[in-house]
Structure formats: C-alpha cells, structure tokens
Amino acid sequence: MGNHPDTGLATRRSSNYLFARAWAEGRSYRTPAPFVRALKSHPLVSQGSLSRLLQTAAEAWNRLDYQRSIDTLERAARLDPANAAIHLELGRAHGMRYDYAAAEKCFEKAVRVAPQKAEILAMAGVHCRNFNRYEMAKNYFERAIREPKASTDTFVKLAELYERFHFLKEAGALVDRALETDPGCALALLARARLYRSTGNLEEAERLGRLLVSNKDPSAWSTCIRGWYELGAILDRAGRYDEAMAAFLEAKALIRPNAGEFLAGQRTAHERLKEAEANISADVLRRWHESSAALETPRRLALLGGHPRSGTTLLEQVLDAHPDIISAEETSVFFETYLSLKRGLPQDALMLTVLDSASPPTLKVARDGYFSAMTNFLGADIGGRLLIDKNPSLTGLVPGLIRVFPEAKFLIALRDPRDVCLSCFMQPLPLNQVSAIFLSLEGAVEEYGSLMGVWRTMAARMPNPFLEVRYEDVVQDLESLSRRVLDFFGLPWDARVLRFDEHARQKLVRSPTYADVAKPVFKGAVGRWRHYQKYLEPWVGKLAPFIDAFGYA
Template structure:
C-alpha cells in the first residue's frame, strides 16, 4: 500500500489527522470527508468536470468551471463545498468563506452540515470558524469518530487541552477500536510525560498490519519521541528506523523529483547576481515590507516566528504553498513541463510586468490568508526550506529581507531524522542519516552561495541557541533589523499564541516556556552520528559550532 499521494490524502481526510491548510484534492466530499452531506440530486456533469480539472492541476480552468456550476446550481450543497475548497486552495479565501456560509444557510445548521462546514473552514485556513462549527455540531449530537477526532485536534491546537481530552474520551468510549483516536490519545499522553499509558497503545498500533502504513509510521515516530524523552537513545534510533521502513518502497520516484529540484536550485543560484538584484530593485520601485524567514526544518523557525508575531507592527503566516506552488512554478517551468528547461534562464527572462504580477498575487493571497489588510505592517513569511527558491523570491519582491535560522547542524540533522515528516520529495532525504546530513549541507551551502551575493543589510542569521539563552535580546536585534521599534508585547507572545491557532507541527512546543533541553542533544547520539560527522564538519566550523 503506497505511503504517499492519494492514499495518504484519503487517510488524512477521513481520519482527521490533517495538516492545517487546504488539501488540494479533497473534493467530492462524499468520498473523502469525515462528515456526510445530505444529497438531494446527482452531481451535475459540470461539477464532475470541475473536479477533474482540479485534479489535473489545471486550477484556473477548474475555478472558472466551479463558477459556472454555481451559476446554474447556486444551492447545490456539494458544489458549494467543493468550490469553497478549490477557491480556498488558490488563496481566494474570502470567496471560499462566503461559499461555506452559503452552504450552511442552504443545508441548515444540522450536526452533519456543521461538521462538514467545520472541516471545510479548517481547509480554507479559517481555523477559528472551523472550531466553532465543530463545537456547535458536537453540541447537537455526539460526533462520529473522525469528526470528533478533528474537533479534539483543533481544541488541542487552541490550547483547550482538557476539552480536547473530554471529546476524545467520548469518541473512544463509543468506538474503542478507533485506531486514529487511540494514536492521538497516546500522542497527547507523551506530551504530558505519561509514557506508561502511551507506549503500549503505540506499540499495538505500530504492530497491527491491518492499519494503514501512514498510521503505523506515525506510531513508530511517536514511540521514538517517547523513548528519547526517557533518555533511551538507542531505542529512539531503532523506532525511527522502523518508521522509515514504511516509506522505503516509495523513495526512488521521490528522489528523482528531488534531483530535479536540486538541479533547478543550482540553475537559479548561478543565474542570480548582485547586478540583477539591483536591476530588479530599480524596476520594482517599492513594495510592502516583507521578510522571508527560512532555514532548515527543525532549526527553530517556529519559535522566533511566534515571538515576532506578537509585535503590533508585524504579521506572520504559518507555512503555506502560495509562493512555491502557485507563484514560482509558472515563472520557472515551461507550461505542462515541470522539471525541464533551465530555471535560471527563465527567471532572468521574467520582465518587470511579470514580477509585478507575482507581487500582486502574493500580497493579495497573504491578506486573504491573514483575513485582514497588512496596512503597512511588516509581513513575516515563515517557510523553512525555501532556500533554493530565494532568487525567484527576490524577483518577486527584490526589497524583501532574508532571515535565516541557524542551529547546531548536528542537532538539526538528528531532529530531522527522529521526527515525523509527511513523505515527499523533500523529506525522502530523511530516510537515512547520511541522506539527512547531505540534504542539510546542500541547503545551507546554497544559502551561503546566495548570501555572498546579497547586500549586507538585506540578510541576517539568527541562532536558535541565542533565542534560548537570551530571547529578549535576540528578538530585539531582529526587530531592529526589520526597522521596527521594540514592543513589550513581544515577550508576552504566549498570550498572543493563546488567541490563535497555529498550523506548525511544533505547535505544542512553542506554547511551552523556552527551555534548553534540545540544545546539544546530539551528544547523546554521538555514536550514531559518527559516520556523518565528516559531512557536517565544514558547516559546524563555518557557523561557529566547533568546540
């Protein structure tokens, strides 16, 4: 059974173990949604055609077709939901939100309709409305297993842990065999430090072949986390290796895609020059203040983003695919021929009008995502691993600043190896320690090549370890570099977090007080890291982590 693509998407949708954001393929809700929808008529042919266009990634044609469907069938419930998800996936979120509101007005605020609306609100980046809808649905009748799990997960992300546990307990009382619910209960128990409850549950899930490989993989990574917290380094490595066995059959095609991405990154880095950047800046004039926060995954980007987001003169966004999926590819790749041609030459061929269109699309999409205008505030876009696309980013917004998060390379590699990532062309490198190390080196070498071509005031590196040791001083330095005055709100960032839902996988970590437990963690794993130490040594020295 494959680990990726449609199989994983179906599990994510049906079981509620879902990333925030819009799953671009979650259309046709009677097949892939936890909640059912009352159907009074067969799907119109135009609706089937719109879905087919979306699945072929012909997004603009799909949206036009959805509009046509709704002109002819304005109250068709499935058309409203599918169109909302599609428009939300293209960051036309206000329109998508209106369509979900219309669906509820048409279908009525029944438990089933509210559950489906809640799932859709979540998919179009409206987490609070999703939570409110699912709460209302649960108040009308006991939710089914998958809907109850999604509600519990949203409550957990909102910091309402007791309410989340109560909902989950009700779900499992009604359906004790619901494996996804058992997994989430164990996952929460690990965060509480209750390994005695979690370990048997996770081991049972990981060992049961009837469960989907995706769920068994998650269980193994959770076991790795639990035994790591208990100080068992060998056990954590064993569980991580066990998890990676499920992804091995899908690795080769993903590695081929990754090699194309690497080739594109090399082409962009070669094409990018200081003279080109200066030309782009002259052509653009000015644009709204923008900072790209990037670096390797597991380097501390979420911590610094959430701290900075408390500043009244700044707004940040969780990781999204607006630039990488919808803005950069049309510029860098021939239509319908991804991975072909020279991305560097295509970047240089993008004229000022094309760049202006990229900017307009980006800032409009970000304001839709935030649900409010930027109104002169700095936009902080946290997107780890966007490093190889920095030249394309600067074609779009040539005055934007680049903030790169650094952390001891050995800690970064270890954390990437031990923790779960959805299997894709990027994370396929994390299936072995050697490939993890080489992926990190590739990304940071790319950054160093680009850094040397940027004006000194346009980039900054910030260390995770400095954030841990002196959060106020480190944040203050970054804020000043951004051109903002200090605000005491920054040190109350956990209060800001309590009012917002975060989509980062490390949402629970950043809600906790800052600690040093993860600093120098690699030393407990020195035996297993020994083979990759020579690979990392140049960057350990370059970034000043040599002892």
C-alpha cells in the same frame, strides 16, 4: 510539508485538495471515486457532461488558471444544485485561493443540501484545516459532533484542533468520548497517548503507544506508523534513546517501500538547486537588486528562512509580538508568485530563465498579487508594518525573492546541523517528496547540505541585507538577540517580544512545534544530537563544512 516540482522546494498545502495535489505532484487529475458517487443526484445535465465540466475545471487549475477553474465549478454547481460534493469542492477551491468568505458560503450550501449533515460538516472542517483556517475548521467540527451520526474520527479531529488551541482539558474529554463509543479507535488511542506525553504521564503514554504498534490489521497501517513515531517521542522524552531510535526506524521501515518515486523526485529537485547555484551569479543578483528603481514604492518585507527545524517558529513568535511586525507562517503564496512568472515558458525552464525573462509590468503584478494574497491569508490589513514571511522552504528560492522584491531583507535561522538533521528524521511527516528523504539520517544530511549549501552560495553573492541568527543564542539570551534582530530591521525595542509565549497562546500556530512556542524559552533541545551521536557518526563528515561555517565546531 509538500514539495513543488517546479522549484524543488517544500510548501505547506492541502494534502487532500484534489486539484492542487495533482498540480503539485505533476500528474493529470482524475475525478476520485467518492466524487463520482456524489454525482449520482438529479442534475440538469447528464452525468457525462457534468464529469467533463469537472475535468475542465481540474485542467484549468493545473494550468494555474484559477479563476476559470472556479467559474467552471460554479457552473457545475448551478447545473446540479443538490450535489453537496460539488459545493464542497468549490468551497475548497475558494479557500485555496484565500477567499475564505466565499469558501464558507459554499460549505454552508453543501450542508443545506446534504441529507446526512455530519459527514459534510466534517469534510468542510477537514478542508478548512487543510487551507489553514483552523478557527473555521473548529466551528465545522463542533457542529459535526452535535449531529446524531458523527463518527469517532470527527471527535478526534476536533480534539487535535483543541490541542493546537491549547484546550488540553477539552481535547482530552473529546478523546474520552471517542473511546467510549469505540474503545479500539486507533486515532483516539494515538491522541490519548500524545496527550499523556504532553502532560508527562509517560508510563500510560508508552502503554498506549505499544498497544497501537501491536495492531497487525492492514487497514491500520497508517496509524501503526504514527504509533511508532509517537512511541519514539515518548521513549526519547524518557531518556531511553536507543529504544527511541529503534521505534523511529520501525516507522521508517513501514514507509520506505512506498518512497521510491518521491526519492527520485527529490534528487531532481537537488539537481535544479545545483543549476541555480551554478547559473545565478553575483552580477545577476546585483542587477536584479538594482532594478528596484523600475518598480513601485518599496515594500516592507523580510524572509525568515533557514532549514526546517532550525528555530524559525520560535523566532517568528518572538517577532510577531512586536506591534510593528506582522508574520505569515509557511504559506504557499510566494511559490504561486514564482509560478506566475513561469507562464508561457517551458516546463523545464531554469530558475535563471524564469526570473530574467520577467518584465517590470509582470513583476509589478506579481508584487501586488503577493501582498493581496497575504492580506487575505492573514485576515488583517498589513498597512505599514513589516511583513515577515516565515517559510524555511523558501530558502532555496532566495533569487526569486530578490527578483520580485529587490528591497527584501533576509533573516536566516541557524541551529547545530546535527540537531536539525536528527529533528527532521524524528518528525512524523506524511509521505511526500520532501519527507521521503528524511526516512534515513543519511537522507536528512543530504537534504540539509543541498538547501543550506544554496543559502551559503547566495549569501556570499547577494547585495541584500541578511542576518544569521543561531537558535542556541536565542534560548541563551533572548533579549540581546531580540534587540539585535529588531535593530537589523530598523525597529524600536518593545519588551512585548520577551513575552512571546503569552502572545503565542492567543493565536494559532501551524507549525508542529505549536505546543513548545506557547511556553517560555527552554534549552532542552540544545545538543540533543549527542544522545544519538553513534547513529549520526557515519554521516557527520558531510555536515562538517556547515558545522565549521556556522560556529558549531
């Protein structure tokens, strides 16, 4: 998860995408060193001119002028057609704009002109993975490992993808090949520990976990952090909760020195959410809701929101098994829709100002653009089906959804706030503006209060239909809960939703809980917080209003 500076909300995006990363982190773009080295080919213009073109492309992307950015990159590729790096960047740009066919063409050009194929194929795989085309990524990684100079890391990256595709035997074989080449490969050891844990071999998993965290090599810092997280998960699974908490705290301690600027950014995000709470009244929401008559034919759209780690992935998989529903999992599409409304306004414009200033023609363009992007992302015609945008991070942007889609419905996943905060704390997330606040249980509680506080305020004010669903009720009686949700959406009963695990095994799930949702419902995650009650105790008072309001007292 990343955090968008304009909304203060999390959005899943490519952590390596150089233009999007600069845009999302609110800083100017500079050509990274590997890219500069790649420019030393034989272009038709000077390297200085080519660098200026790339800078122009980056600046256009930062202004959200995506087409100009892509056009400029295409010009650069024509001027230096033997530069594989430029073709890779152009493919990545197309992928970030949901044009996956164009992305693939660019990646294939990069492979053709590259003297060393293995690295370029692997990078294409990384880019595809980062813009969520895992099937494409798998294809490039599979081609990469067939090259003579394929790295051990490439074998491990493919193994991680195979895990997501539920090819555990094949994943294990790839990890073994990596370890045969390099017995000390930290990424391979980490993957093997995770595979041992997933198959219940906790003794071997722990042995490898402790081996990872004993590595004092500064270059292995990142893998050591992941090793502590994995060791924490192993010990938690073994019921050794104090030792598990100690492992998680070791991981946090290694990350914390680098988290200062991200924590400051998240505090700003919380302030903006408070401003939205204060300024967007029930009258404003009602006015926006009633504006639907000025828009086109109503769309069938629902947000599946709530706080992260509240069971949204399970609900999505259940509902996606219904033939009249199609779901999209944690895309950045609506964040981009919101930003399109902000063009021409000051950078620090309030959410109310941005949304209130949108004219009907602007809203129509935004609506069409959203569904067009979603169609491309899904790779399927939405048609007359109900589109469920599953994205907990959009919960704080509910007013924006009401403004652009006054006809939208809202399905909000709830879970015991103590379990939610504990689960967020335990996740091995890369450091960014959202994950930084989960470096402590206190921060996790603060984040929960901010996001779900906005939801409670808007739920009381908005005229749109909404339904709150508790995770604990889903796992207790899936059929009754499913019937209730389908009735809310006006859809007929279909027993396939009860076999959601079979459906999930046939598709790729992007959430960290991809392994769990491919299994039948289980109740093991309910009340997990009790194992760590003494660690939560100092902060649980701040959760009391939500524990009471959501029925967990």
